[in-house]
Amino acid sequence: MNAIAPNIAETDRLRLAPGVMLRNDRRRGQWMLMGPERLLVLDEMALAVVRACVGTEVADVAAGIDRLTVEYDAPRTEVAADVLEMLTDLRNKGYVVT
């Protein structure tokens, strides 16, 4: 195995990695992905992307991008580029898996 893992694509189906959960910490007033010995604080955009694109109830990443395109009233190509980059980063950090 020497190939670099491909970036997340619209046809991928994503779920949170084992041991990862979405949490709201009321004390700090922050949403975060909590995982093994680590956490990632989510800003408003990252939270929206995780909610739209990750989970067994989401058909695929494309469906999430469609939803965000409507919610944010933005050009789909731009939304897709940002979302796929963010999801690839989350995958590489171990928070989501295909």
Add this chain to the structure above:
Amino acid sequence: MSCALPAFAASSAAEPAPPFAVLMELTHRCPLRCPYCSNPVALESASAELDTATWKRVLDEAADAGALQVHFSGGEPCVRKDLEELVAHATEIGLYSNLITSAVLLDQPLLERLQRAGLQHVQISLQDAEATGADRVGGFKGGHVKKLEVARAVVRQGMALTINAVLHRHNIDRVNDVIDLAMDLGAGRIEIANVQYYGWALANRAALMPSREQLLAMDAAVRARLPELAGRIVVDYVVPDYYARRPKSCMGGWARRFINITPRGRVLPCHAAETIPGMTFETVHDRSLSDIWRDGPAFARYRGTDWMPEPCQSCDHKEEDWGGCRCQALALAGSADAADPVCELSPAHAEVAVLRDRDAAALGTEWTYRGL
């Protein structure tokens, strides 16, 4: 210890940002006898360990102090009969539970009970990629095979698995095999953990220190594989201290992220802090964790940047590495108040290379197993 956590908020001397996690050393008992154990050389006895009710109170206080995660550690935490009960309590009060284990006392029924109690993540240490060397280092026959069985059970049950691979002179040449093994086991993460020389490891440094050639080969092998590993397994890798040019951000900064509690309830900023002379450590019987975290003398002593000497004080990196490691400054520069000598800007840096090269050349040195 390194970590990649965001700082939650700017902290002031009056009111530091809350801790990220509490590390509970439930016991110092362990069936393994690794010569690089991070426990202190003076191990605490079973009879001194906190009881179940006290550990539960400490968990409550950790949550009150703002901690989000608990690391059940040791020694071997599975020797405690109340582990399941403590995990359940942590879950009930909203703490995320990690188990840091040798795995040799775990089996599928216990794993299932711990998972039902809310355990999310199991970190298993490996002593080598192959059984003969691994069991020799751990001083426990059959340990390696048992660890692999348990690791597979963790993944099968859908829990997160981290492999903690401890590297030294006797196994560093097999780093690729260790990475392959972690991937084969289905680990989500691997810590490529070159031995850090505190406690037992410091006493055994001459038996463990790899050569410069070994270090360079390992480093090149790991870096060459990082691109292909991205997206497949998370790699935590830090250049070992004695070969580094800049110090690690030990514990993510003194009293910034972690509270460590020893089996009998001493509250420490890091697991090796007791080696520092002249420090006053409170216990869980003295004050609440919130109070100790906020202004306990041991926590306040090296928190932030005010305590720093030169060259740290005027350094652009002082809020990245937080001056490195206090215990290492003590061990190598003779004072915990000094800059970490691992830093090439430290006046004591050259001596690190002298010690390192001397110990790396001491081939044939036998280690002393951890024990009472």
